Amino acid sequence: YSPFGVVGDILLVVGLFALGRFFTMLAGLDVASSFGGLGSSREMMISALVEPALFMTIFVIALFYGGTNISTIVSSANDTSILIVPGILFALIAFFIIMMAETGKLPFDNPSTHLELTMIHESMILEYSGKSLALMEWSHAIKQMILLTLFVDIFFPWSFVEQISLVGISLGILVFIAKVSALASFTTFIETRVAKWRLFRVSDLIAMAISSSMIGVIFFFL
Numbered sequence: 506y507s508p509f510g511v512v513g514d515i516l517l518v519v520g521l522f523a524l525g526r527f528f529t530m531l532a533g534l535d536v537a538s539s540f541g542g543l544g545s546s547r548e549m550m551i552s553a554l555v556e557p558a559l560f561m562t563i564f565v566i567a568l569f570y571g572g573t574n575i576s577t578i579v580s581s582a583n584d585t586s587i588l589i590v591p592g593i594l595f596a597l598i599a600f601f602i603i604m605m606a607e608t609g610k611l612p613f614d615n616p617s618t619h620l621e622l623t624m625i626h627e628s629m630i631l632e633y634s635g636k637s638l639a640l641m642e643w644s645h646a647i648k649q650m651i652l653l654t655l656f657v658d659i660f661f662p663w664s665f666v667e668q669i670s671l672v673g674i675s676l677g678i679l680v681f682i683a684k685v686s687a688l689a690s691f692t693t694f695i696e697t698r699v700a701k702w703r704l705f706r707v708s709d710l711i712a713m714a715i716s717s718s719m720i721g722v723i724f725f726f727l
Contacts, residue, residue: 515563515573518651519556522607525644526552532641533629544628547704551613551625554711555606561718562603565596566659568725575658582662592724597660599717602710604656608649610692612702612710650685657684 530548533541567573569592570581606613614625624631630641661684702710 515575519559522648523556529629536632538632540628540631544625547625548629551606551707554708555603558599558711558714559603561715562596562599565592565718565721569593579658579662582659592721595717595721599714600656602714604652606711607652611696612699613707615701653685653688657688
């Protein structure tokens with residue numbers, strides 16, 4: 506049970522992500538440098554591809570779990586043998602691809618680069634320093650943590666906590682940290698095995714995410 510479950514709609518979270526991306530692109534354009542404009546235009550292209558895939562994935566999740574409220578989704582997932590449902594497996598694949606794109610991971614973006622041909626997120630904040638840069642990097646880290654949390658809460662919600670107590674809450678926190686750490690380690694492993702793709706090949710991966718979501722919808726109605 507979540508005391509703030511009534512306002513915990515996953516569509517609201519997606520909207521907040523889009524709002525943050527919008528202001529980051531404005532920040533890149535505001536410095537009036539070629540790098541900022543380049544990164545903002547590339548970010549707009551990727552977001553135009555990612556957001557339909559994300560909404561399609563949310564549609565699949567809502568079909569199987571009966572709503573878009575995060576509390577409802579997690580409660581339903583706790584009562585379902587989720588890993589043996591084919592439609593949810595395809596939604597998992599789609600959400601993972603979208604998560605990599607949203608957080609600027611390889612092969613979509615290389616956050617450690619400063620080359621003009623490969624910069625996307627970094628080029629938008631290249632001209633910033635000090636407190637402004639710290640806030641931007643902090644917001645990016647928060648976004649990544651939220652996406653990791655959503656992934657493990659939707660697809661691996663089990664915490665093995667049977668009662669609300671100090672021991673149960675402590676165990677739940679440890680299990681949550683372990684799940685997020687395992688997912689972060691897996692994304693890092695993927696990054697070490699792939700190189701950054703050309704910008705116009707990024708659409709292939711996002712098309713794969715949309716296709717996986719559509720297959721999930723088909724499995725729901727079968």
